[in-house]
Amino acid sequence: MSNHIVENLRKEIEAFKIETKTEKVGKVVEVFDGIAKCSGLTDVKSGEMVIFSGGETGVVLNLEEDTVGIIILSDFSKIKEGNEVKATNRILEVSVGEAQIGRVLNALGAPIDGKGYVKTSSAQPIEKIAPGVVTRLSVDQPVSTGIKAIDALIPIGRGQRELIIGDRQTGKTAIAIDTILNQKGQNMICVYVSIGQKDSKLRKLQIRLEEGGAMDYTIIVSAGSSEPAALSYIAPYTGVSIAEYFMDQGKDVLIIYDDLSKHAVAYREISLLLRRPPGREAYPGDVFYLHSRLLERACRRNAKYGGGSITALPIIETQAGDISAYIPTNVISITDGQIFLETDLFYKGVRPAVNVGFSVSRVGSSAQIKAMKKVAGTLKLDLAQFRELEAFSQFGSDLDDATKKQLERGKRAVEILKQPQYSPVVIEYQVVILYALVKGYTDDIPINKIKSFEEGLIEYAQRNAKIFLSEVVEKKMWSDAGEEELKKAIEDFKVSFVK
Amino acid sequence: MAKISSKNIAEAVYKATEGKSPAEQELLLKRTVYVLRDKRMLGKSKDILEALQHIIDKKTNTVRLKVITAKNIKEEEREKLEDQIKVKYKGDKVISEFFVKEELLGGMRVEVGDEVQDTTYKNKLRKLEKFLIQNK
Numbered sequence: 001m002s003n004h005i006v007e008n009l010r011k012e013i014e015a016f017k018i019e020t021k022t023e024k025v026g027k028v029v030e031v032f033d034g035i036a037k038c039s040g041l042t043d044v045k046s047g048e049m050v051i052f053s054g055g056e057t058g059v060v061l062n063l064e065e066d067t068v069g070i071i072i073l074s075d076f077s078k079i080k081e082g083n084e085v086k087a088t089n090r091i092l093e094v095s096v097g098e099a100q101i102g103r104v105l106n107a108l109g110a111p112i113d114g115k116g117y118v119k120t121s122s123a124q125p126i127e128k129i130a131p132g133v134v135t136r137l138s139v140d141q142p143v144s145t146g147i148k149a150i151d152a153l154i155p156i157g158r159g160q161r162e163l164i165i166g167d168r169q170t171g172k173t174a175i176a177i178d179t180i181l182n183q184k185g186q187n188m189i190c191v192y193v194s195i196g197q198k199d200s201k202l203r204k205l206q207i208r209l210e211e212g213g214a215m216d217y218t219i220i221v222s223a224g225s226s227e228p229a230a231l232s233y234i235a236p237y238t239g240v241s242i243a244e245y246f247m248d249q250g251k252d253v254l255i256i257y258d259d260l261s262k263h264a265v266a267y268r269e270i271s272l273l274l275r276r277p278p279g280r281e282a283y284p285g286d287v288f289y290l291h292s293r294l295l296e297r298a299c300r301r302n303a304k305y306g307g308g309s310i311t312a313l314p315i316i317e318t319q320a321g322d323i324s325a326y327i328p329t330n331v332i333s334i335t336d337g338q339i340f341l342e343t344d345l346f347y348k349g350v351r352p353a354v355n356v357g358f359s360v361s362r363v364g365s366s367a368q369i370k371a372m373k374k375v376a377g378t379l380k381l382d383l384a385q386f387r388e389l390e391a392f393s394q395f396g397s398d399l400d401d402a403t404k405k406q407l408e409r410g411k412r413a414v415e416i417l418k419q420p421q422y423s424p425v426v427i428e429y430q431v432v433i434l435y436a437l438v439k440g441y442t443d444d445i446p447i448n449k450i451k452s453f454e455e456g457l458i459e460y461a462q463r464n465a466k467i468f469l470s471e472v473v474e475k476k477m478w479s480d481a482g483e484e485e486l487k488k489a490i491e492d493f494k495v496s497f498v499k
Numbered sequence: 500m501a502k503i504s505s506k507n508i509a510e511a512v513y514k515a516t517e518g519k520s521p522a523e524q525e526l527l528l529k530r531t532v533y534v535l536r537d538k539r540m541l542g543k544s545k546d547i548l549e550a551l552q553h554i555i556d557k558k559t560n561t562v563r564l565k566v567i568t569a570k571n572i573k574e575e576e577r578e579k580l581e582d583q584i585k586v587k588y589k590g591d592k593v594i595s596e597f598f599v600k601e602e603l604l605g606g607m608r609v610e611v612g613d614e615v616q617d618t619t620y621k622n623k624l625r626k627l628e629k630f631l632i633q634n635k
Contacts (some may be wrong), residue, residue, distance in 0.1 A: 015632050018623055025615040040613035065504055086615075 024087040028052070029067055031079050032227040035273045036070045040084050044068055049092045049129055053084040057094050057108075057307045059230070062274045069274045073095045073228035074106060089094070090160065091127055094238045095120035096245035100216045101189065107223040107231040107238050113206075118474035122246055126237040130296035137302040137338065142367040143254060143311050146182030147175060147425020149354045149417040152434055153383075154339055157367025159300025159309040163331055165316045165323060166341030174421045175339065176256045178204060179313065181212045182424035183254060189246045191255040193239035194222040194452035196232045196262035208422070223471050240297045240310070247308035255298070259315035260291060264327045281326045292334050293328075302408060308398050323358075337361035346406075351418060356383050370477040372427065375434040379413065386410025405443070412442045415450040428472040432465065441490050445497075457493050464489040508535075509550035513558075562590035565610040569603040569619070573575050584611065 026040030035057060043048070050058045050070055056079060062069025071078065097120035104113035111118050139157035156162045160354040164172045180190045192209075194202050202222055208216050219242060223235035236257050243253040257263070264287055271284035279285050291314075298312035314335065316328050321343065323332065332338055337360045346353035365373070389407055392401060399407070416437055419425065433454050436442055445453050461469065466488075468482035478486070512531055516524045554561060564584050566572075572580075580594045588611060597617050605621035 012631055013627065016627055018626060020616065020618050022614050025610075025613055042613055066506060088514045 003142060024089075026050075026068065026085045026087070028079060028083045028085060030081060031072075031076055034076050034230050035084070035270070036072055037067045038070060039067055041068050041085065041087050044087045045089075045091070045189060047091050049088045051086045051088060051201040052079050054078050057092075058085070059234070061270070062276075064069055065479050071233070071270055071274075072227075072228065073230050075235070076228070076381050091125040092234065093123040095122070096124050096242050100219050100242060101217060102219070104202075104220040104222060104320070105238075105242075106226070107235040109221075109238055109242070112222065122245070124241040126234060127239050127282055127293075128241065128244065128297065130293070131299050131301060131305070134189070135301050135305040136297075137300045137307075139300055139363045139367050140174075141252075141300075142248045142364075142427075143179070143188070143308075143371060144182060144186060144427050145175070146426065147178055147352055148419055148425060148430050148434070149352055149356070150339060151173070151368075151427060152372060152417075152429055153356055153380050154337065154359045154361040154389050155364035155368040155372070156311065156361060157300075157315075157364045158311050159298065160337070160361070160363055160367070161295045161298045161312040161314065161335040162361060162364070163314050163316060163335040163338040164341070165318060165332070165338050166353070167170050167318050167321055167343045170341040170343055170346050171351060171421070172317070172341060173205070173258055175341075175352055175460055176258060176313055176315065177208060178422065179254065180209060180214050180218055180256070180423050181422060182426075184213060185216065185351065187252060188217065189243075189251055189253045190218040191239050191243045191253060191257065192218060192219065192220045193236050193257045194224075195257065195259060196223065196225045196266060197233050199224050199226070210360050212422070229266040229269040232263060232269055236260070236263055236294050239313075240294060243310045244297065248311050250306040250308045251302055252309045252311070254311045254313065257294075257323050259311065259317050260331055261317045261327055264290065283326060288326070288334075291331055295331075295334050332483060349418070350414060351420070354417075356380060357387065369427065369472070371472045371477045372432045372434075374477070375431055375462060378448065379434065379438065382406070383410060386413065405465040409437075409440070411438055411447055412445070412450055414440070415447055416454060418451075425458075428469045429461070431472050432458060432461045432469070435486060436490050437489075439490075441494060442464040445494075453497055457490065460493040461486065461489050464492065505546035506550045508540075508543075508547050509554055511552045514550060558619065560589075560591040562588045562593045562611060564593055564595040565598070566595065567598045567600050567608040567610075567619075568606050570602055571597070571599055572597065573606075580609075584609075597624070 024041055024043060026038040029039050031035045041050070044060050044063070048060045048062055050060060052058065056070045056076070058070040060068050060070050070085070096109070097118070099118050099120060101447070103111050103115065103118055106112045107362045138157055141158040143156045143158055145151055145156060150156065150185045157249055158175060164175055166172050180192065183190055200438040202220070202224070206215070209218055221235055221242065222238040223231040239255055239257070244256045246253050264283060267287060267290055268462050272278060272282065276284045295312055295314060300309040302306055314331060316331050316494050318325065318328055323329070323340070340358035341353045342354045343353070345355060385406060390410065393407060396472045409486060416433055436457060442450060442453065465486045468486040471478045471482045516527050519527065532605040535544065562584055564581065566580065577595070577597060581595055584590070585593050602621060606623070608619050609616045
């Protein structure tokens with residue numbers, strides 16, 4: 001046994017080849033709050049990885065006349081003044097590979113879930129120029145979130161960047177999680193980047209994803225709130241580098257950044273410590289570029305370049321619904337639309353609390369399937385009109401029949417778009433219930449019975465509208481025969497339901 | 500107002516004293532010390548001198564060499580090393596310092612400015628340790 005160990009060790013040592021080269025070395029001049037100022041290190045590049053004498057890694061961010069400013073990516077308490085720091089001539093890299101699927105990683109790609117070592121196949125730089133115009137294709141494939149309000153009104157396409165924005169406790173993360181859960185069997189790899197979140201929240205989320213079987217296609221990258229700001233700063237870039245590895249293999253990837261407000265705050269902290277001049281809300285001048293270069297890496301590649309895609313769902317937390325603050329406006333302008341969640345709606349019981357009027361998807365409609373487009377075509381406008389009429393109707397004046405009808409229809413639409421958490425609805429069932437709504441079949445159903453009507457109708461349609469359902473799944477649109485079948489099924493079900 | 504670095508002061512001192520007679524140089528240096536005292540910058544004098552040394556080395560094409568070994572090395576070996584450094588860095592003059600540190604176990608660490616070539620056993624063992632951990 002011991003001979004075997006010795007033999008193995010000998011083989012390992014024989015495989016070790018040492019390369020002697022001249023290295024650029026600097027000295028630590030000062031260390032404070034996760035930042036090191038070092039002298040020496042001539043010719044070091046911005047963004048280059050450096051290694052301290054104790055093995056800690058850092059990234060060069062500031063190049064000054066006599067010193068370089070370095071952010072330290074691990075415990076900085078052991079780094080002392082006068083310590084040596086070596087340049088590596090490499091931009092910070094993260095290990096990537098298939099084995100990372102189902103794992104929880106830290107911002108440097110190392111596992112933190114206690115399930116042991118992850119064998120990776122290659123290393124990717126965390127900062128990369130986004131794919132060029134020649135390699136891209138416009139968005140035309142849908143990402144099905146399983147949330148009726150989103151799939152019908154604010155559709156998301158593969159390769160799109162759709163912002164989820166709202167105050168605290170409005171269900172932003174819930175939308176992201178539901179979307180991940182709904183990707184089962186949809187040929188999608190999900191990367192969830194948690195930035196500055198509580199570890200307890202992350203653990204809850206991980207358990208939820210495991211229960212839903214979603215960890216089979218999900219990678220979690222986490223930079224917790226107790227970790228240095230430098231890790232929060234690099235975590236989204238690590239996440240997107242992992243996503244790019246899968247996209248390069250022609251796969252579709254969904255990446256969620258939860259959330260970019262904390263990312264901006266972490267970057268502000270680093271920038272102020274590095275004595276970069278503060279601008280609006282004390283954010284540095286390049287905070288727009290911080291997010292634009294990250295979100296620009298989300299794209300859909302054309303067939304010649306592998307045909308993969310990265311769909312990004314960044315999350316932004318607003319303060320008291322103020323979407324005109326600095327970071328929200330920046331990210332709104334970078335992304336291809338936003339899902340706006342409102343506290344008032346949330347407490348009124350409209351969940352998901354999507355404000356349809358403020359939410360938009362700029363490119364998603366071309367990715368929506370034809371059947372959904374047909375049923376949801378006028379729904380957004382109807383809802384907007386409903387909100388307006390609802391405000392007027394509160395004056396209590398007499399209303400004409402057409403207005404009353406519109407109000408009743410609107411109330412039912414709001415009711416149908418309500419959906420509990422962790423219960424995504426597949427697209428064909430969404431089409432069935434929205435069809436019933438827009439064709440007026442639900443107009444005479446009492447509002448408090450809409451939910452049970454919806455559940456019953458879906459169950460009934462599974463048995464009695466098979467042609468319609470299979471057509472929506474396969475051809476993405478129904479035929480006349482399918483429509484007739486559904487109409488009959490709805491009418492039959494309604495008779496039994498009213499009884 | 501832009502911050503004045505030690506390097507800026509050293510450059511100014513060098514330019515002011517360049518080509519001057521020893522008496523003038525002495526006067527200038529005295530004045531420099533007074534200015535530094537008035538501006539409360541005497542604490543930076545070490546950095547300024549280092550920067551000045553660097554400028555002079557550059558002008559006179561001098562290479563400063565620091566060698567650390569586990570055992571004392573012979574005079575001819577030292578000369579050989581200096582000659583090689585002179586060729587590599589295209590210098591006219593080499594000013595060298597030799598140190599002995601037993602903890603390096605063997606080999607040699609050569610430092611020129613911020614460039615380091617470390618062939619010591621200690622460094623090799625550290626690299627081997629890292630390699631074995633990574634290959635686990």
